[in-house]
Amino acid sequence: MADGRTPLATLAPWLRLLGRRRGRLLAGAALMALALAAALGLLALSGWFITATGLAGLAMAAGAALTLDVYVPGGGIRAFALTRTVARYGERLYNHDTVLRLLADLRGRMFAVLAGLDARALARRRASDWLNRLTADIDTLDGLFLRLLAPAGVALTAILALSAFLALWSPAVGLAVAALLGVAWLWLTLGQARLGLAASRRRVAELEALRGATLEGFQGLAELEAYGSLAAQRRRLAVIEDRLLADQRRLGLVGALGQALAGLAVGLAWLAAFWLAARAWQAGALSGPVMVMTPLAVLALQEALAALPLAFTQAGGTLAAAERLNALDAVRRPEPRGPSPGVSAGPLSVSLEGVTLRYPGSLTPVFEDFALHLAPGERLAVHGASGSGKSSLASLLTGQLLPDAGAVRLAGLAPETLDPRRRTDAVACLTQSTELFDDSLAANLRLAAPEAEAARLWAALATVELADWAAALPRGLETRVGEGGRRLSGGQARRLALARLLLRDPGLVILDEPFAGLDPALAGRIAGRLDRWLAGRSALFLVHARRGETSPPGVHRWQALVTGSRRGLCAPVRNLSG
Structure with a gap:
């Protein structure tokens, strides 16, 4: 053998x-x-x-x-x-x-x-x-x-x-x-x-x-x-x-x-x-x-x-x-034995201490002795060049990756020790790649809330300005989006994924370029509504920036989301490239 x-x-x-x-x-x-x-x-x-x-x-x-x-x-x-x-x-x-x-x-x-x-x-x-x-x-x-x-x-x-x-x-x-x-x-x-x-x-x-x-x-x-x-x-x-x-x-x-x-x-x-x-x-x-x-x-x-x-x-x-x-x-990662701890409702704290992360076969680590802290209810934008580790940071916080060294904590608990259902209830993540299934609009939205009624789905679509478009379709919410959302434009697919996230009630929200592919005016309107939804939640924004920049491009898109928090936009922005 x-x-x-x-x-x-x-x-x-x-x-x-x-x-x-x-x-x-x-x-x-x-x-x-x-x-x-x-x-x-x-x-x-x-x-x-x-x-x-x-x-x-x-x-x-x-x-x-x-x-x-x-x-x-x-x-x-x-x-x-x-x-x-x-x-x-x-x-x-x-x-x-x-x-x-x-x-x-x-x-x-x-x-x-x-x-x-x-x-x-x-x-x-x-x-x-x-x-x-x-x-x-x-x-x-x-x-x-x-x-x-x-x-x-x-x-x-x-x-x-x-x-x-x-x-x-x-x-x-x-x-x-x-x-x-x-x-x-x-x-x-x-x-x-x-x-x-x-x-x-x-x-x-x-x-x-x-x-x-x-x-x-x-x-x-x-x-x-x-x-x-x-x-x-x-x-x-x-x-x-x-x-x-x-x-x-x-x-x-x-x-x-x-x-x-x-x-x-x-x-x-x-x-x-x-x-x-x-x-x-x-x-x-x-x-x-x-x-x-x-x-x-x-x-x-x-x-x-x-x-x-x-x-x-x-x-x-x-x-x-x-x-x-x-x-x-x-x-496969071993499942936690015994009763899994839960997290309390409300905004979550985030803590990374001395985190080192390396992918198999890579020449350099993604993170080395990396630290980050986010207090409950706080918002923080983290920006860096492509490949600097923004998506890996999201994977660490959602428990999809385990660090080689150091500690990751959500509300003081390691993500991998949490019951998977409790973890997904507590943390909502909009990833950089939009994952849509070859099913209806309603079915793709109900991945986040299986019991959601039609009125709630329409409200989520209205937040991202897709309700009028969906209402004009012959089959409405039953319209199929195609494999990977191919029947939608890139901006429509991105907004549909964001609408799906809005159906959750998480304590921590991770947004990886939520306005990618949207024009500035539309992004600004959605940002205002998203700001109200984020009230009472911790939020982490992952923003792309070219190496050497001191602030991410398109700052106006993020202003409504980050201002009003205990940290402003420019000073607290964490640059993974540096």
Whole structure:
């Protein structure tokens, strides 16, 4: 294993998750076993019945008097046929429903893991990689029960049960079938997994690289065209596809080998059963119908073994997906144990003492022995050049980042020790990037206040001067904004995000360039309304400034927000660049 753990240890967290639906999984495996048992019974009883009726006909033609009950075995054959059909249909329906439920469990757990990662962990990989973890890796892992565990378990149970049944008639036949098909089962599971391990593991990584490169290529299509780099991008994709095709070809060959070996194993078991049963018949230990029934029953096991080679050839991909998801779980911040402290209502104090923060792989720290203090109800503008750490400061205060050294306190408490719900209630942050979902205006606003009535939503839109625009839309608040708010202009998206923040009642407000993309007149009007809303709250403004400036540009936009507080605008402005 890549991480030095055994396959069982790697899959253990996900097996425990499957165990939550143990009842459904056992029921699904039972339906699978019932369908296979019906197939075995159908073929075995049919062989016995055909042979028995044939021998009875020959005996009667020779003048012998005998009786044969055709109704019981005939009814048994019809029962097995009907049971096989119904059980197979019910198994497919039930097990696929179970897998969809498991998929929801897996994705819910992984989303919780990703949500628990801090900003430094998230910054280590591309957005497409995280999407791949949540979709492709989970899709690979959700077949753990339906493709690997259940078929292998049912096949092994069928081999042992049939061997025991045949041993009742001829111990030699039962032992031979158990030995031949037992060895075949081991190869078709562990052997096939071993042969396909490296290629299937690489396939998971190559698929991730292909998806990431394709997605980023589409996102940067304009830049690729502008700089004449489309051909180079296509060549990069072609290289990945060639590697993927080579691994896919190898996996196909390994899977075909497994299918051939499965057929060979069943054929050898059939031949051994037929030869041993024929010898027992010659010795008078078996009747003719039972002798015919024995090898035919073995042939029915082809159905049980046929699905194993292809599934276990791809088992390395399942292990690789589990390892990658386990690695994310390992770096997730531990949740606070015991009751989490809360913060009192009203304005919050902010304190940073001796804070040092460094991103992985960076040459210089973002902060080094940094200090900042904000009293309850106070407003402070912090400005600096791009990359000076303004967004990192917001991440520290919202608990998305932990400092390498020093202490961060909200109302005297470390943000990471607070209950996440209490922390989000107490701190509201308007980030530099506007995050809108492909849903309606109302749904995007209600992220901040799920129970908010329409009148409250209209009031928030009016504060940012979007109410008239929304009212003129054919669907009003039900108008969809598009992926990432693409159906809105940059200024409209920014104001919608600000309106969403106004639906909260926080004690600390962090505003990262709230008026970006707005003209000065509109920004001034909104600033006046925002000033009234900020009354009785602590506020931290993050403002962009070029290096060397003593005050941020567009000071008039901030004047209404900062004046009237216990600190003026220019003197208390903290410059992260200096």
